[in-house]
Amino acid sequence: MKAIEVINLNKSFMTGKEETTVLKGLDFSVEKGEFVSIMGPSGSGKSTLLYLLGGLDKPTSGTVQLDGKDLAQVSKKAMSKLRRSKIGFVFQFYNLVQNLNVEDNILLPIILDGKNPKKYEEKLTEILDVIGLSDKRKATPRELSGGQQQRVAIARALISEPDIIFLDEPIGNLDSKTGKEIMELFRSINRKYGKTLIQVTHSQSAAQYGTSIIRLVDGEIVEHSKITA
Numbered sequence: 001m002k003a004i005e006v007i008n009l010n011k012s013f014m015t016g017k018e019e020t021t022v023l024k025g026l027d028f029s030v031e032k033g034e035f036v037s038i039m040g041p042s043g044s045g046k047s048t049l050l051y052l053l054g055g056l057d058k059p060t061s062g063t064v065q066l067d068g069k070d071l072a073q074v075s076k077k078a079m080s081k082l083r084r085s086k087i088g089f090v091f092q093f094y095n096l097v098q099n100l101n102v103e104d105n106i107l108l109p110i111i112l113d114g115k116n117p118k119k120y121e122e123k124l125t126e127i128l129d130v131i132g133l134s135d136k137r138k139a140t141p142r143e144l145s146g147g148q149q150q151r152v153a154i155a156r157a158l159i160s161e162p163d164i165i166f167l168d169e170p171i172g173n174l175d176s177k178t179g180k181e182i183m184e185l186f187r188s189i190n191r192k193y194g195k196t197l198i199q200v201t202h203s204q205s206a207a208q209y210g211t212s213i214i215r216l217v218d219g220e221i222v223e224h225s226k227i228t229a
């Protein structure tokens with residue numbers, strides 16, 4: 001089963017009168033349960049691709065299908081719902097709300113979605129256990145280390161039980177030991193819960209935690225390979 005299908009995807013940006021083509025006719029698919037690393041030099045189009053896959057930006061032409069749905073055909077309202085329920089995002093700089101404690105940060109997508117957070121009590125406890133922060137429920141972000149803050153961001157991405165989680169340089173801001181721990185957490189989320197993960201990374205060692213690599217150079221795919229353990 002395909003989680004994502006990309007067909008002849010193009011993306012250009014206008015800067016003044018200049019048009020820059022950043023993604024050039026990409027074709028690929030991602031199976032459910034894969035953990036894909038998008039790699040490539042700075043400026044090759046990795047983040048642009050990730051944002052198109054997650055519906056945060058629109059292609060200039062071509063299609064992105066998520067779970068068989070062409071994102072261009074999805075209404076704005078349905079897209080926001082899709083983003084809140086089917087898709088999770090984790091960014092390099094955790095993006096936590098500083099004056100909310102750990103559990104409220106994790107429950108934020110639920111509250112924003114108009115759901116009753118009380119119904120998520122059990123799920124929250126389970127996720128706090130998975131991320132190893134059961135004893136920090138009431139702490140605020142500034143009382144946590146960078147690695148712990150990223151764990152909270154991961155928990156927030158997991159709470160609505162999305163099928164696909166997009167990671168933009170998720171360990172780019174962490175020391176190597178903490179980065180390893182976070183990558184191990186992603187690997188277990190991928191293996192244990194069968195979530196599809198798509199990460200943008202500069203790190204070859206971070207990519208080794210995944211199942212395949214897509215390498216971009218100048219907006220084109222130069223490699224799409226499986227990682228053999």
Ligand SMILES: Nc1ncnc2c1ncn2[C@@H]1O[C@H](COP(=O)(O)OP(=O)(O)OP(=O)(O)O)[C@@H](O)[C@H]1O
Pocket residue numbers: 013014015020022040041042043044045046047048049
């Ligand atoms: N909103 C935008 N408007 C104009 N140009 C943009 C925009 N977003 C990205 N670009 C350009 O598209 C190109 C690719 O950017 P992108 O951020 O996707 O690269 P990247 O591979 O993720 O780079 P890095 O590894 O440095 O984060 C760059 O030349 C960038 O300047």
